Amino acid sequence: MSALVEAGKVAEDWNKNEYDGKITDSVVVFSVRPGNPEGIEDWEDLVTGDVEIITPNPATSGGAKWNIMAAYGSQLAQGASEQEALDFVAQIIENTSVLDDSARDSVQTFASGKGDVLLGYENEAIQAQEEGVELEYIIPDDTLLIENPAAVTTEAQDPEAAQALLDYIWTDEGQQTLADYGYRPVVESVLAENTDKLPEVPGLFTIEEFGGWDKVDTEFFDDESGSVTEILRQQGAPLE
Numbered sequence: 001m002s003a004l005v006e007a008g009k010v011a012e013d014w015n016k017n018e019y020d021g022k023i024t025d026s027v028v029v030f031s032v033r034p035g036n037p038e039g040i041e042d043w044e045d046l047v048t049g050d051v052e053i054i055t056p057n058p059a060t061s062g063g064a065k066w067n068i069m070a071a072y073g074s075q076l077a078q079g080a081s082e083q084e085a086l087d088f089v090a091q092i093i094e095n096t097s098v099l100d101d102s103a104r105d106s107v108q109t110f111a112s113g114k115g116d117v118l119l120g121y122e123n124e125a126i127q128a129q130e131e132g133v134e135l136e137y138i139i140p141d142d143t144l145l146i147e148n149p150a151a152v153t154t155e156a157q158d159p160e161a162a163q164a165l166l167d168y169i170w171t172d173e174g175q176q177t178l179a180d181y182g183y184r185p186v187v188e189s190v191l192a193e194n195t196d197k198l199p200e201v202p203g204l205f206t207i208e209e210f211g212g213w214d215k216v217d218t219e220f221f222d223d224e225s226g227s228v229t230e231i232l233r234q235q236g237a238p239l240e
Contacts, residue, residue, distance in 0.1 A: 001149045002214060014151035023169050024123075024183035026146040027201055028070035030138045031110060031118040031125045038116045042140050043074045046117060047091040054115035055092070056100045058221060058228055059239045063103030065221060067119040068092070068228055070144035072220075073205050077142040090231045092119075099237055110135070121146060122198070126182030142203035148183070 001021070004010040015021030032040050038051055046053055056064040071092050075085035093099075100106040103120055110118040111133045118125075118135070125137035150169070152162040168174045175185035176193075184198050185191040191198065210216050220228045223239070232239060 001151065004151075004153070009153050009155065010151045011154060015149065017170075019170060019186045020147075021149045021151060022147045022186050023150045023166070024148045024175075024178050025186060026121045026123045026148065026182075026184055027139060027204065028067055028119060028143045028146065029122045029125055030140065031120060031128070031135045032138060033116065034134050034136055036136060036138070040117050041138060043071060043088075043142070047088065047095060049095070051095060052114075052116045053092060053096040053119065054098050054100075054106050054110050054117070055096050055119040056103050056106045057232075057238060059232055059237070060101045061103055063106075063121065063124075064099075065216075066121070066144055066146050068220070069207060069210065069216060070119075073144055073209065074140065074142040074203075077203050077205065086227055086231070089228060090235070093231055093235055093237065107133070122184070123182035126197075139199065139201055140203075141201070142205070143201055145204050145206045147206070 001010060001014065005012055005014065030040055032038065039045065040051065045051065055067050058064040058068050068089055072085045072089050075088045076082070080088070098106070098109050098114060100109055103124060106118060106120060107124060107128050109115065111128065122137065122139065125135065128135060150166060152159050152166065156162045169178070170187065172187060172190050175187045175190040179185050179190060179194045179198065185194065207213055207216060211219075218226070220226050222229060229239065
């Protein structure tokens with residue numbers, strides 16, 4: 001969204017409402033095989049050496065960046081240093097057998113029978129279940145809040161109609177419709193009505209705790225100097 005604002009495609013005040021321009025949330029979860037045969041419950045279970053991970057490539061997938069920062073932040077939440085958290089990320093990538101180009105591709109890889117655990121969005125896991133993919137998903141105690149923004153573009157053919165759609169999405173009815181598809185409502189009262197399906201996460205953190213996406217993209221994912229990019233390079237992973 002920041003890039004769209006810089007390009008003049010979205011107004012600078014796009015997020016000046018009570019929801020900061022976000023229409024839904026999600027969280028990073030672990031999808032596992034039925035019955036959870038590997039006994040995966042938390043992040044440390046992913047780096048025992050016996051677990052085959054599926055996650056998209058952070059060099060090509062925005063969804064993968066959320067996964068990586070969830071892994072990184074989970075370690076800081078447990079008292080690790082920044083370097084120790086990066087070392088943990090390196091272990092996650094080392095244990096990943098397939099770095100797909102996108103989150104949707106990773107879901108398909110996991111559905112085909114590859115891997116023990118898939119890192120991804122909660123709503124993607126719920127949707128996969130509804131599509132008949134045999135999986136269970138686990139919400140780790142410490143994980144990252146994924147915030148999904150929306151805005152009317154400056155070149156919209158009918159900006160009033162576009163704004164009306166956004167306004168509807170922020171109604172209780174609109175938020176419940178999205179909750180039915182596995183997204184976490186940003187309207188607190190609607191979220192509270194869906195805690196059976198979308199439970200509270202005790203150790204939830206946000207990307208702002210790392211300085212926001214502008215800083216994170218530069219520090220972790222820059223094509224030349226990003227710390228995660230360097231991990232990928234050292235491990236021989238594709239960078240495009």
